[in-house]
Amino acid sequence: MASTYDNTVEVAYRECIGLVTVEIGRGQLFLTPADAAVVAEKLLAALDVYASTLRAVA
Secondary structure (H helix, E strand, O other): OOOOOOEEEEEEEEEEEEEEEEEOOOOOOOOOOHHHHHHHHHHHHHHHHHHHHHHHHH
8 A cells, every 4th residue: 555645646548558547656546537537526526525624614
């Protein structure tokens, strides 16, 4: 498991394999474009919840 504290994040579409790659630290995910879109939607939803929490305590 890659540490989240030394997390360089790189995301790219790799046309040669038809997948989106996500590199976090030394870890790597391979996603279809459809799966990457689902992950992006869920990530945005989680960030909205986080932002709402920050506004509630501010």
